[in-house]
Amino acid sequence: MNELAARCFALVPCAGVGLRAGQGGPKQYSTVAGRSVVAHTLAALAAVPQLAQTLVVLSPEDTQFEAHAPDFAGWITRTGGATRADSVAAGLQALRAQGVAEHDWVLVHDAARCLLQPAAVQRLIEACVGDAIGGLLALPLADTLKAAGPDDRVNATLDRSAKWLAQTPQMFRLGLLQRALHEAAATGVNVTDEASAIEALGLAPQLVPGELENFKLTWPADFALAERLLASRP
Ligand SMILES: Nc1ccn([C@@H]2O[C@H](COP(=O)(O)OP(=O)(O)OP(=O)(O)O)[C@@H](O)[C@H]2O)c(=O)n1
Ligand SMILES: C[C@](O)(CO)[C@H](O)COP(=O)(O)O
Numbered sequence: 324m325n326e327l328a329a330r331c332f333a334l335v336p337c338a339g340v341g342l343r344a345g346q347g348g349p350k351q352y353s354t355v356a357g358r359s360v361v362a363h364t365l366a367a368l369a370a371v372p373q374l375a376q377t378l379v380v381l382s383p384e385d386t387q388f389e390a391h392a393p394d395f396a397g398w399i400t401r402t403g404g405a406t407r408a409d410s411v412a413a414g415l416q417a418l419r420a421q422g423v424a425e426h427d428w429v430l431v432h433d434a435a436r437c438l439l440q441p442a443a444v445q446r447l448i449e450a451c452v453g454d455a456i457g458g459l460l461a462l463p464l465a466d467t468l469k470a471a472g473p474d475d476r477v478n479a480t481l482d483r484s485a486k487w488l489a490q491t492p493q494m495f496r497l498g499l500l501q502r503a504l505h506e507a508a509a510t511g512v513n514v515t516d517e518a519s520a521i522e523a524l525g526l527a528p529q530l531v532p533g534e535l536e537n538f539k540l541t542w543p544a545d546f547a548l549a550e551r552l553l554a555s556r557p
């Protein structure tokens with residue numbers, strides 16, 4: 324395969340409802356440090372010169388995106404599904420319809436990870452472009468790991484060595500990722516990220532060190548933390 328001919332595209336699943344965040348609406352449209360969560364995310368991706376284009380996957384009912392990301396000039400599809408994996412699969416279909424090739428790279432990045440730094444994306448691209456499979460940003464576990472039993476009492480302390488927390492972007496070739504998500508859906512394997520679908524094919528994605536700040540806004544308190552971190556950036 325001619326590696327030079329493979330381009331990189333970003334795919335941003337943005338069709339979630341943000342149940343755990345308690346924002347009274349989809350968390351990607353909450354305002355943090357002066358603009359919406361998704362606008363921060365898209366600005367970070369726009370600052371990565373290796374990305375040929377970004378596709379945002381919205382819910383079919385979404386009427387808010389354009390107002391909350393007025394500067395976005397990339398591709399949009401309103402074909403998001405009931406789960407994140409469904410939304411990503413729909414986005415891959417839309418990329419194909421735009422002429423993105425089987426061997427092109429797709430970097431899937433959560434709309435809700437608005438503290439992404441362009442340099443981290445570039446590190447991922449540099450690590451994966453020569454790789455046969457692809458990979459993801461992730462962080463080695465820093466804390467002791469507990470398994471909970473009933474009533475949130477500790478059942479066991481688990482071995483944390485060689486355990487990483489998966490972040491996004493997660494970078495794979497369009498054709499391979501489409502096949503992996505299709506297989507997972509067909510066999511009923513629950514995949515919470517792209518790498519799990521690739522792993523279910525028996526392949527081993529590369530773990531590329533990410534950044535603590537690239538956390539996913541999930542809980543109510545995450546918004547104040549994101550606000551402070553974004554406000555402190557130059
Ligand atoms: N059906 C879905 C579910 C999630 N996402 C996107 O996937 C990313 C990560 O998902 P998560 O943090 O779980 O977001 P929500 O599903 O919105 O949150 P919750 O699970 O708390 O409802 C988010 O950018 C979200 O918009 C999506 O595109 N389609
Ligand atoms: C893809 C992901 O961000 C990796 O950590 C995460 O799994 C998505 O969040 P969800 O809560 O599992 O939908």
